[in-house]
Amino acid sequence: MTDLTDLTISDAREGLAAKSFSAVELTEAHLAAIEAANLAINAYVLTTPERAIDMAKTSDARIAKGEAGALEGIPLGIKDLFCTKDVRTTACSHILDGFTPPYESTVTANLWNAGAVMLGKLNNDEFAMGSSNETSFYGDVVNPWRRKGSDAPLVPGGSSGGSSAAVAARLCLGATATDTGGSIRQPAAFTGTVGLKPTYGRCSRWGIVAFASSLDQAGPIARTVRDAAIMLGAMAGHDPKDTTCADLPVPDFEAVLGQGVKGLTIGIPKEYRVEGMAPEIEALWQQGIAWLTEAGATVKDVSLPHTKYALPSYYIVAPAEASSNLARYDGVRYGLREPGKDVISMYENTREAGFGAEVKRRVLIGTYVLSAGYYDAYYLKAQKVRTLIKRDFDQVFESVDAILTPTTPGPAFAAGEKSGDPLEMYLNDIFTVTVNMAGLPGLSVPAGLSSEGTPLGLQVIGRAFDEETLLRVGQAIEDAAGVMVKPQDWWSTRA
Amino acid sequence: MSVDRATVLRIARLARIAISDEEAQRLQSELSGILDWVAQLDELDTADVEPMTRVEAMTMKMRKDEVTDGFCAGDIVKNAPEEDDHYFVVPKIVE
Numbered sequence: 001m002t003d004l005t006d007l008t009i010s011d012a013r014e015g016l017a018a019k020s021f022s023a024v025e026l027t028e029a030h031l032a033a034i035e036a037a038n039l040a041i042n043a044y045v046l047t048t049p050e051r052a053i054d055m056a057k058t059s060d061a062r063i064a065k066g067e068a069g070a071l072e073g074i075p076l077g078i079k080d081l082f083c084t085k086d087v088r089t090t091a092c093s094h095i096l097d098g099f100t101p102p103y104e105s106t107v108t109a110n111l112w113n114a115g116a117v118m119l120g121k122l123n124n125d126e127f128a129m130g131s132s133n134e135t136s137f138y139g140d141v142v143n144p145w146r147r148k149g150s151d152a153p154l155v156p157g158g159s160s161g162g163s164s165a166a167v168a169a170r171l172c173l174g175a176t177a178t179d180t181g182g183s184i185r186q187p188a189a190f191t192g193t194v195g196l197k198p199t200y201g202r203c204s205r206w207g208i209v210a211f212a213s214s215l216d217q218a219g220p221i222a223r224t225v226r227d228a229a230i231m232l233g234a235m236a237g238h239d240p241k242d243t244t245c246a247d248l249p250v251p252d253f254e255a256v257l258g259q260g261v262k263g264l265t266i267g268i269p270k271e272y273r274v275e276g277m278a279p280e281i282e283a284l285w286q287q288g289i290a291w292l293t294e295a296g297a298t299v300k301d302v303s304l305p306h307t308k309y310a311l312p313s314y315y316i317v318a319p320a321e322a323s324s325n326l327a328r329y330d331g332v333r334y335g336l337r338e339p340g341k342d343v344i345s346m347y348e349n350t351r352e353a354g355f356g357a358e359v360k361r362r363v364l365i366g367t368y369v370l371s372a373g374y375y376d377a378y379y380l381k382a383q384k385v386r387t388l389i390k391r392d393f394d395q396v397f398e399s400v401d402a403i404l405t406p407t408t409p410g411p412a413f414a415a416g417e418k419s420g421d422p423l424e425m426y427l428n429d430i431f432t433v434t435v436n437m438a439g440l441p442g443l444s445v446p447a448g449l450s451s452e453g454t455p456l457g458l459q460v461i462g463r464a465f466d467e468e469t470l471l472r473v474g475q476a477i478e479d480a481a482g483v484m485v486k487p488q489d490w491w492s493t494r495a
Numbered sequence: 496m497s498v499d500r501a502t503v504l505r506i507a508r509l510a511r512i513a514i515s516d517e518e519a520q521r522l523q524s525e526l527s528g529i530l531d532w533v534a535q536l537d538e539l540d541t542a543d544v545e546p547m548t549r550v551e552a553m554t555m556k557m558r559k560d561e562v563t564d565g566f567c568a569g570d571i572v573k574n575a576p577e578e579d580d581h582y583f584v585v586p587k588i589v590e
Contacts (some may be wrong), residue, residue, distance in 0.1 A: 102570035200550040243555060312533040323510065330511070332583050337576035343586045348513035360512055364522060365529055367510040368498070381536055383546035388539065390547060422525060423532060439550025464551050 004029035005170040009074055009227040012173055016063055016073045023059035023073025027052050027117050030075045034171050040491035043166035045080055045138040046088055047120035055117040070234050072115030077172035079163050080121040081128055082108050083207040091209040092136040093126045095354025096335040105207025106239045107218045114234040119172050123162030126356045128183055128211045131428040133161025134419050135358045143191060143412050144169040144487045148453035154412040157187030163221045164191040174222040174231050180215045181314055182432025185444035188221050189407035189457025192446040192484035195221045196228045199465045200439035201246035204239030212321035215436045224483055225474040229253035256468040261476045262296030267400035271307035272431055281406045284447055288404055288458045291480035300400055304392040309385050310434040316369050316382035323366025390438040397463050402473045405431050407457035411450035435461055443470045445477045446484035455484060497527040
């Protein structure tokens with residue numbers, strides 16, 4: 001029998017229904033894989049084996065009674081940004097040391113209601129600020145993929161680097177993730193996994209540690225487009241506790257996957273052909289265009305003229321909102337407290353000790369752009385630029401059904417390669433950040449390997465609340481490219 | 496747009512983050528670099544553009560004005576570094 005950890009969610013669902021194996025067996029296989037791998041990969045910052053077995057036993061009982069939910073018995077990893085009741089949640093920041101939420105995030109509650117099993121909490125960049133998972137208080141995550149003939153560690157992308165690495169290394173069948181500027185799609189591209197950032201408002205933000213509230217959105221990372229569709233269906237839905245969460249029915253995302261792309265028009269935006277882009281990225285993009293054309297889609301050149309302004313305006317909006325959201329970490333109500341001579345110095349010392357360098361940099365930028373006299377010049381200006389970016393997309397979507405771009409300007413880079421220069425790191429999000437600024441859905445699908453032997457992804461961008469078309473296009477790419485293979489296992493101590 | 500040392504210290508004070516002299520120096524050049532880079536937005540004339548406030552037009556829902564949660568003071572102070580009788584304890588503020 002295939003290793004249970006190699007199954008897709010849809011295969012596992014069938015195997016559980018056919019009683020080929022039990023939910024407890026499936027969970028135990030994953031717990032053993034994590035045990036053997038985590039020292040090398042560092043994807044999990046906390047495992048919850050007892051809870052996982054209990055949940056799996058409940059799932060087995062529900063399956064036996066014919067009451068299985070959509071994710072019954074499916075073992076998942078949860079990004080440490082999601083509050084989980086009575087299970088430590090720190091956003092991988094020192095400042096939230098030991099924080100144990102007395103409540104459950106809506107998205108994870110939805111998953112548990114659908115029968116999913118929690119394996120543990122996954123590493124991420126501190127407060128989701130980073131593109132390489134090198135800013136976590138719990139240390140770097142290592143990409144299970146390596147360059148051909150090299151054992152130098154590569155980054156798994158960020159901020160959802162624990163999620164992407166765990167899914168690629170078979171340490172869970174799927175994972176939750178969040179995306180503020182590319183934090184689902186970029187790590188998915190770097191690890192050969194499928195990452196879906198839904199439309200802003202598709203999933204509730206309630207109970208997710210806030211970074212930039214007008215941009216943050218939760219979504220799945222999984223190994224196939226179908227698995228991402230299954231997970232999104234369980235995660236999404238209206239929530240009265242988040243006023244920005246859309247009161248719309250959740251479509252059957254899985255049902256559309258067989259519809260193909262015949263008759264769809266796919267836009268190719270010329271502004272994503274950036275200076276210095278690797279020839280292999282351009283070749284991958286052309287390959288994607290050819291696949292979709294062969295599958296019956298029509299391809300059309302389009303223009304999104306304000307693309308180049310998305311990243312600079314993002315680096316006003318996101319730090320501004322972060323500086324407000326992170327004001328709550330003051331050593332009074334939860335987490336770390338460092339003493340001081342008075343209450344102000346207690347705040348200052350706590351935040352000095354509790355935040356890492358990247359978080360401080362962004363809080364300070366945000367404080368600056370929101371400070372007296374600068375609001376109009378920076379934050380208001382950036383929000384106006386967002387309108388222009390959104391308008392570009394609105395115009396293009398009058399004549400196309402989806403847009404195809406590369407997910408990242410290059411494959412996974414080496415640990416330490418870009419961490420010295422914040423601006424160079426920020427440029428990693430150049431193709432993904434536009435989508436957050438406009439609030440649209442974006443999907444990254446593995447599309448091939450780089451000359452270094454590491455995965456590359458293509459991104460599909462869709463109309464607001466049209467994840468269905470996005471998934472159809474993603475399925476066509478996956479059908480043509482083939483499901484990404486498992487990277488060579490160098491990380492298991494049992495291997 | 497270059498940020499001077501006094502500005503870095505003022506911003507750090509506003510953000511309630513203690514910073515060392517060495518950090519102030521590093522942040523001065525990093526923040527200046529980032530602000531120089533975002534200054535390219537000045538190329539765009541946005542005088543007649545409305546700022547984006549929502550992704551999709553959607554009316555904010557109203558809820559009934561009623562108590563839906565509460566009586567959980569123990570849960571609320573549970574994670575506090577210091578608490579006493581359901582109060583958060585901080586260093587003395589009023590002499």
